[in-house]
Amino acid sequence: MNKNLWLLILSQIFAFTAAPVTVFLSGIIGSKFSPIKSLATLPMALSVVGIALFAFFAAKLMSLIGRKLGFIYASIGTCFASLLTAYSIIIESFVLYNLGCFLIGGGIAFSHQYRFAAVEVVDKDYAPKAISIILLAGIGSAFIGPNIANISKGFISDHMYAGSYLALAALSISSIIFLFFFQETKKTSNNQYKTGRSFLELMSQPRFLQALVASAFAYAVMTFLMTATPISMHLMEKISLSKTGFVIQLHIAAMFLPSLVTGNLIKRFGHSKIMYMGVLLFLVTIITSLFEQHFINYLIALIFLGLGWNFLFISGTSLLVLCYREEEKFRAQGYNDFIVYTIQAAASLSAGVFLSLTSWKTMNLICLIFLIIIALSTIRADLKKNPSN
Template sequence: MNKNLWLLILSQIFAFTAAPVTVFLSGIIGSQFSPIKLLATLPMALSIVGIAIFAIFAAKVMSVIGRRAGFIFASVGSSLSALLASYSIIIESFILFNLANFLLGAGVAFSHQYRFAAVETVSKEMAPKAISIILLAGIGSAFIGPNVANITKEILAEHLYAGSYIALAALTLTSTIFLLFYKDGHKRNHVNKKISRSYLELISQPRFLQALIASAFAYAVMSFLMTATPISMHVMEKISLTKTGLVIQLHIAAMFLPSLITGNLIKKFGHSKIMYVGVMLFSVTILTSLFEQNFFNYLIALIFLGLGWNFLFISGTSLLVLSYREEEKFKAQGFNDLIVYSVQAVASLSAGIFISLTSWKTMNLVCVVFLIIIIISTLRADFKEQK
């Protein structure tokens, strides 16, 4: 733990609040403003589309202007986007609310670079622990974001939730305070294109592909089910907003709390074994869907969904760091995030349609396919390495 890592942690706590607030409120607000029921989760989905589209852009910007300037730029942009969301609620514009969520997603794309910035402050051997520590900061985001949003939702009495996004604007801007003290050892990244490997060459490495698939499908399963949860719980099952918010908060806590030990577990048992454990944890979520849809079962399902994501995403990201050369880092990181969040965007976009046309149980069973693909890619990489 060095000064730069501490500053990154504190900054990320506030910068990342945009993500849990979007999960918590966008589907509910979407169901109120959407002219078509199937489009209720469109704002959430567009925020993830924003993450996917801006993933490579975020890495490219930081390769030119550095981590600190890139994070500050994103924080200011996220703050303005939150104010736009507030305004869209005031004028009851579903289109403008969707645009605001898309732009908030762009800001989150920059926030996802914090984990790579953390890796750069330590040796490669300590990468899993650094990633775990920076993701652990997500717990702070998970509790600060939704709680502040809930407390401030009636600040503008005639416009429910408009105050939540005004508060979010203040939260995301707060991260710049810590970044002012962050020392960026940035040197402009000049990559020799003749030496740098192509995207096809990168992905042809079994370990790189394993890392990419683990991260991408971990996010696909998590986002697919999480996006549908507020609609399934609050809108369809009539479970209170307070209980729905608690489930989302504990889910996000479960996503990040295991980071206290995940890095050490990867170091002790290896990336592949932790990925298998992640798949097993996801399986508990799927099995829970076979029972009655009540508050307790949603709670268990979403907690294990968060745990499975943590094991798969941290092991995937830390394995990725070992699969590229130093001069390729921004290229590999940007490409990884483009694929990961594009897959997540498709999963989130389809969540609203699935929950409206099928059922919570069916959605969970669909996820079995993703788990099989993760297992196959991991077995293949292990087999190739042993040959």
């Protein structure tokens, strides 16, 4: 826990508030302004699309100007996007609100780079712990963001929730305060992004593919089922909204709280064993779905869904940093995040469609395909035992 890591943690807490605020408000505001009820979730979907599309750009920009300036510019951009979104609420423009959410998604894509920046300020042996700490800090974002948004929602009395986005603009810009004291460990080179192996060469490494598959499909399974849960619980099974909200809250806690120990577990047992454990935790979720659905079934399923995501995503990300050379880190990170969050966007957008066409049990069984792919890629890498570089 050096000074730079502390500064990244504190900055990330404020920068990442855009994510929980978007989850908290976009559906409510979308249902208020959308001319078609089925488009109420479009702002949320566009924010996820923004994350996917900006992921590669975020890595490339930081390869040119460095982490510090990249995070500062992103915070300024998120601030202006939040102001635009507040203005869209004032003029009641659904189109402008969607644009604002898309641009906020772009800012969130930069926030996801904090986990890679954290790895760069510690020794490689401590990479899993650094990533765990950064993800754990997301709990702070999840607490601060929605609460501040709720308190400030009536600041502009005639336009409910416009004040929430004004507060988000202030939160986003606040992250810059900590970045002023952050010191980059290495100077970046303008040619850094152009050197090193191509993406196909990186993918040819069994360990690199293992890391990418674990992170991407962990997000796919988690997002696919989490997005469908409120619809399945509340609308289909008629379970109360308060109980549905409680399940989602415990799911989010299960996603981040294990970060207190995940880094230590990876260091002790290795990346592959923790990935196998993540697959087993996901299997508990799927098995639970095969029984008749009650509140307790959903509760158990979503807790294990969060635990499985935590083990797979942290082990996948920390393994990734061992699979590239210094000169190709931004290319590797950019491709990784583009693929991970594109798959997340696809899972989020398709969840409602699959649930309406099939059932909750069928959706869970579909996820078995992703678990098999994760397991096979890990087994292949373990058998090859290729060096990471």
